[in-house]
Amino acid sequence: xxxxxxxxxxxxxxxxxxxxxxxxxxxxxxxxxxxxxxxxxxxxxxxxxxxxxxxxxxxxxxxxxxxxxxxxxxxxxxxxxxxxxxxxxxxxxxxxxxxxxxxxxxxxxxxxxxx
Amino acid sequence: xxxxxxxxxxxxxxxxxxxxxxxxxxxxxxxxxxxxxxxxxxxxxxxxxxxxxxxxxxxxxxxxxxxxxxxxxxxxxxxxxxxxxxxxxxxxxxxxxxxxxxxxxxxxxxxxx
Numbered sequence: 001x002x003x004x005x006x007x008x009x010x011x012x013x014x015x016x017x018x019x020x021x022x023x024x025x026x027x028x029x030x031x032x033x034x035x036x037x038x039x040x041x042x043x044x045x046x047x048x049x050x051x052x053x054x055x056x057x058x059x060x061x062x063x064x065x066x067x068x069x070x071x072x073x074x075x076x077x078x079x080x081x082x083x084x085x086x087x088x089x090x091x092x093x094x095x096x097x098x099x100x101x102x103x104x105x106x107x108x109x110x111x112x113x114x115x
Numbered sequence: 116x117x118x119x120x121x122x123x124x125x126x127x128x129x130x131x132x133x134x135x136x137x138x139x140x141x142x143x144x145x146x147x148x149x150x151x152x153x154x155x156x157x158x159x160x161x162x163x164x165x166x167x168x169x170x171x172x173x174x175x176x177x178x179x180x181x182x183x184x185x186x187x188x189x190x191x192x193x194x195x196x197x198x199x200x201x202x203x204x205x206x207x208x209x210x211x212x213x214x215x216x217x218x219x220x221x222x223x224x225x226x227x228x
Contacts, residue, residue: 004158043151043159043204043218056215091158102149102208104216106158 002026004107006092012113013082021077021110023092032075033093033104034067036060043091049075082114127225134192136222138205141186146210148181150190151218154201159218162190162203167210192224200226 005024013019025032034046047057049067066078075094079086089111093104128134140148146167151159165172165179165188172179178191188205205219 042220043153043206045215045217048215058215093158100161100164102147102164102216103161106160108156109158 004092004094004105006090006107006110008110009108010111010113012115015084015114016081019079019082019112021079021090021092021112023075023077023107024073025075025092025094026096026105027073028096029094029105030097031055031095031104032067032069033095034077035091035093035106036088037091037109038088046077079112082112084114087112087114124221125223125225127227128195130195130197130226130228132195134190134195134199134224134226136190136192136203136205136224138188138190138219138222139186140188140205140207140219142207142209142217143183143186144209145207147208148179148188149206149208149216150177150179151204151206152199152201153204153221159204195224195226197226197228200224 004026007022011019032049035043036046037043045058047061047067048055064080068076089109091109092107095104147164149164150162152162153159163174163177163179165181170181176193180189192199202221202223204221206216208216
């Protein structure tokens with residue numbers, strides 16, 4: 001069964017460094033998302049991406065964040081200068097444009113630790 | 116402001132019993148309500164959704180009930196199994212905000228064998 005994959009599973013970085021989190025959405029999906037989940041808290045929407053552009057973003061997704069679909073398979077989240085409070089699980093999700101429009105398929109997440 | 120929250124942080128049920136997980140919401144502009152299941156170490160998994168103009172929707176072993184009068188949402192799981200042990204999140208999607216999904220705080224379901 002096709003699934004969303006994410007790499008790395010765990011990323012440790014120093015405050016102020018740039019990180020790139022990578023995702024490979026399900027191949028025939030057209031809508032892509034990033035969410036984050038701070039330990040023990042709820043899942044928070046960051047950004048949605050469709051047709052090679054951001055379609056919606058939250059107030060969390062400030063100028064330090066960017067997303068890119070550099071080729072036909074990868075979807076990346078870049079944090080330009082990490083802060084301690086960026087430590088969280090980051091989930092990528094994707095969905096098709098058919099069937100249930102609410103059924104987003106989530107990857108296993110990348111745990112980002114900022115020291 | 117909009118918010119989606121859960122009444123109980125932890126729910127323990129005996130295997131074979133039915134589970135009911137509750138959720139309150141405050142955003143009347145929500146168009147869809149969605150339930151997700153998150154197992155330990157995994158990303159959220161879509162279970163079922165319900166449109167705001169519906170009161171009830173059934174899936175496989177799950178039923179979602181929506182009471183717009185009191186802004187309450189529930190997920191019923193029939194014949195709960197050990198594999199149902201997870202954290203369950205309700206989420207909402209606002210009308211017009213067709214991409215953004217707002218998650219609630221989660222309820223942990225523990226199934227006692």
